[in-house]
Amino acid sequence: MLLHSVLPSSLTAITRTVTVAAGRFAPGHLGELTAVVPFELVDAVLVETRTVQRRLRDLPSRVGVYFLLAMCLFPEVGYRLVWDKLVGGLTGMPVASPSAKGLRDLRRRLGTAPMRALFEVLAGPLARPMTPGVRFGGYRTVSFDGCSSLRVPDSQRNRAWLGRTAHHGYPTLELMTLVETGTRSVIGAVFGPTDEGETSYAGRLLHLLRPDMLVLWDKGFDGNAFLAAVTAIGAQVLGRLRNNRRTPVLTRLADGSYLSVIGTVKVRVIDAEITVTCDDGTVFTSSYRLVTTLTDARRHPAAVLTGLYHERWEHESAYYALRHTILHGHVMRSNDPAGLDQEMWALLSLYQALRAVMVEAAESVPGTDPDRCCFTVALQTARDQVVQAAGIVPDEAGGLGLIGRRVLARLLPSRRRRVSTRKVKSPMSRYSERRDDGRPDRSRTLTQLAVTVLEPGPEQPPLPAVSRDDRNAVPAQRRRHRILALLQDDPTRLWRVAEIAARFGDIRLDTMYRQLSRWADNGLIHKIGPGLYTATIWTPTTLQPAGNR
Secondary structure, eight states: OOOOOOOGGGOOOOOOOOOOOSGGGTTOOBTBGGGTSOHHHHHHHHHHTTOSOSSOOSSOHHHHHHHHHHHHHOTTSOHHHHHHHHHTTOTTSOOOOOOHHHHHHHHHHHOSHHHHHHHHHHOSOOOOTTSTTSEETTEEEEEEEEEEEEEOOOOHHHHHHHOOOTTTSSOEEEEEEEEETTTTEEEEEEEEOTTSOHHHHHHTTGGGOOTTEEEEEOTTOOOHHHHHHHHHHTOEEEEEOOTTOOOOOOEEOTTSOEEEEETTEEEEEEEEEEEEEETTSOEEEEEEEEEESOOOTTTSOHHHHHHHGGGGGHHHHHHHIIIIIISTTOOOSOSSHHHHHHHHHHHHHHHHHHHHHHHHHHHTSTTOOGGGSOHHHHHHHHHHHHHHTOSSSOOTTOSOOHHHHHHHHTOOOSOOOEEOOOOOOOTTSTTTTOOOOSOOSSOEEEEEEEEEEEOOOOOOOOOOSOOTTSTTSOGGGOHHHHHHHHHHHSTTOOEEHHHHHHHOTTSOHHHHHHHHHHHHHTTSEEEEETTEEEEOOOOTTTTSOGGGO
16 A cells, blocks of 8 residues: 655645634624625614613624624524634634524524614615616616515414415415615515515505606506505506406507506506517417506607516516525524514525625626626625635725625626426415416527517497486487586596586586496496596407496
8 A cells, every 4th residue: 555645845824814803793794795784884773773782791782783694694504503604714712602592592682673774774776877787768677576485483473473374384474575676686675474465565665766766566566556656756667457457548559558547647558468489489478468657658669668577577586586595495593573573684684785795796897787696606605705704804905805706707698588487386386276378398598579569449339328317318418428528528537526517517416426436337437436537448348248347
């Protein structure tokens, strides 16, 4: 047996300098992400929420904040192992060695307030105005969407708050976020039980909208009150309409869309059919029924808006990063609502810090779309930096850290034109029985995508025969003819019942209410909201007999 000796010249000694906070604060760091969540910010948040320790302990409050963030960065291990990763790069320094109970007590001592305050500081749009893919004309594209599949421990206190969800076997938390679609950064978030409803949660985030934002949303957000609240802020809207929503055709536009009204908001409706051809020859069609407050068809053609709506799916990528890339399918840790509250704000803060580093890296190279930055690369590099206690204090020279450099070195290719299967594999999912929509059995590259804007149906048919309201009057004097003529003279105007009754002194107000309601039920006019009516130009939906609607 031959033994090979190792020559001294074949060995290399590497000496590193680690810069951390002094004394008992040394374990309080997040590796290179500490530059995004610096000591000064954490201290300010603790002072603001009055959660600074009263006496200097082995586990100060600042260390607790970084421990909570690291707890979300390493969801697969317990408290003690998370602590070991925080102090793994501090060899030779005297650091505390707390028990799991001591770390749980640290969480309870901190509470929820500092983590929520930290998220509110970090949250918000990250992109500059000229960053590729973040704006449509003068508008920053953002989106509302909910996620109801964040699983939490099946404890008695969690069930009392959230209930039990049969589809997953665990109680689940509803998360609603407002996201900047171009960077997938979180502008605002709320969460709670899944039975409150998405629009109710989204209503709590309306104060974060700005007049320069274009809001994208999926079906279910087109309620009259929610749409009016968004437009009252000055933000623009592009979203899907529910299938049972009937919209009157007020004015036909050259691109096939038409002006309509929802509640008291004047909107534009786009019915589009999308034909997809894949590289294997598969052809299938889908349809979008969109509503927007961008009513100028020349500046914003229907086909362009239909293509823009696809940006809403960037929100799903944000949720994928939260649920799968960070949590990696793990159930959250906390067994009570207060702990879940604290853990969720810590998780969202960590996510936003990673996005901030990725966007900074993309913007350091002009023309780089943030879509091309790989979240997995950023996450794994950040984990390594925590274990090594590296990059805690940025170099004086500035520039990108290791996370940014690795993200740029491993940029994803430009977005490919492809279609996914959208097949639900989990037998416990409520979508497992969804009908086949004709998509291929696996993801395919698109060779052709055709968007056809469908024009609304034929014009209003002749008026029905004489109604019982004025069957004894001559045609020119019939009440129904006079009122319909008034509405059709200005078909885009929203008429109140009192305004119509005031035009005709021979009609009592209560009688006017009953007659207008009956005519709306028969399809002669369109009821927009309580006491609001407008003329109806008939569409294929409204042409059906009243009994079939």
